[in-house]
Amino acid sequence: MRQALEILIVDDDKALLGVLRSVLEAEGHRVEVAPSAYDALPRLEHQRYDLVLVDLKMRRMDGLELLEHERLRQRGTRMVIMTAYPTVDSAVRAMREGAFDYLVKPFKLAELRALVERAAGGEAEESRGGAERAPDTARGDEQEPKGG
């Protein structure tokens, strides 16, 4: 049932790259890491990945730019934006750019697993686009009062 995926992780936090790689490799996936969007570009050029996890905020080229770049070429790749500073704005932009998901750091291992599972199993979900989801997410912009 479980399917081994080709995964690329792009993040300028090397500690996180190491941990994510070891966790995902332990699950049987093939994992490559890139410490910047520029390092990721040639890899994306030459190889097809099932899942790409990209940090939003990186020097020189950020996750969204990479997403924009890649969306035009690789249709089968699922791109996930990770961020340590979630905003409604960046979430909306990520979905508009066709991101597969938006992962808020710090995340639970279970969240990550569920995400990878969905990426593996969701061929049928192919048609699910981000574009029509975006507007109603944008409405939440005003306020999301937090009780706690």
Next chain:
Amino acid sequence: MFDLIASLSIKWKVILPVTFILLVAFGMSTYVAVGMPGRGLGVIVATQIGALVLVGVAIAAVVHAAIYYPITRLIRTMGKVERGDLSARARVRGRDEISRLRERFNQMVEQVEAKNRELARAQQQLAQSERLAAVGLLAAGVAHEINNPLATISVAAESLLESLADPKARALARAIGEQAARISTTVAQLLSFDYSPRFDLEPGDIRDVIEEALAAVDLGRFRVSRHYEPRLPKVRMDAGKLRQAFCNIVDNALHAMGEKGELSVATRFRDGVEVCFSDTGPGIAPADARRILDAFFTTKEVGDGSGLGLTVAYHFIRMHRGEMYVYSPALGEPNPGRGASFVIRLPAAEGELNEAGA
């Protein structure tokens, strides 16, 4: 008599006494010259000179009393104001030119004083909003720097927990994960406030905002009683910001009550639209009352609150030109059977009444 003199203009205050003095002096010298014949020329000349000197002194005294003295007093008062004592006022008596000058001077000082107060208030507000903006900026910057390593720590801790068999080691790994989650909650709390200084004011029904705030907070097992005055004017407000302020106040009240209790919410129209949130918690200790609105002040357990909730609430209310008062039995305030009460008073939007039965 005094009133009559006071009501004279300066011109007459000088001319009348001087004329009087001259007439007296003329009469006296005539009397000496004519009424005492046989005296020597020397005596007459001496009397005349004496009379002239007296006249001079008298005129000088009149000018001093009518012009010099009031003007120097006014100058002295002006000096006080100049040195920053805006409470100094010139004493206004009578209706002559100098009194009118004093009056105008007083009015000007009053205006300066009022403007000064306004400026001080604006400055205070600005300083507070800048402080909050700084907190927001800090929170945003820190969030990124904290959440990134936190992601590594929590994933690593969970992964470790799964691979360990020894219960002691597992407990340690679990502790790492739990504490990472706690840090993450604190950061999320700091980020949950809207620190932006923009306020979009529109007239609205304050009760709607209260209801939204109550709906947004997890009321759990707390009872809520509402006492809304039916006819309530609208308030010019930024509904989002005000809702957040109320959320924070309600949240604070629920936290103070602990397990259970009753939150009572009342609105009324008295010299502005008043909203009162009362809880049945322990109230506020006198020592805490002063600091309750300080940024990062909290009586909650470490990790339970950021100490920003009431600071942000108060700031938002001030930005609506509103006031917030805190009452608690422990502060010697009559608040029978209740814990703390937060009363918020907001200026009513002129001429705009909410539809009845809202």
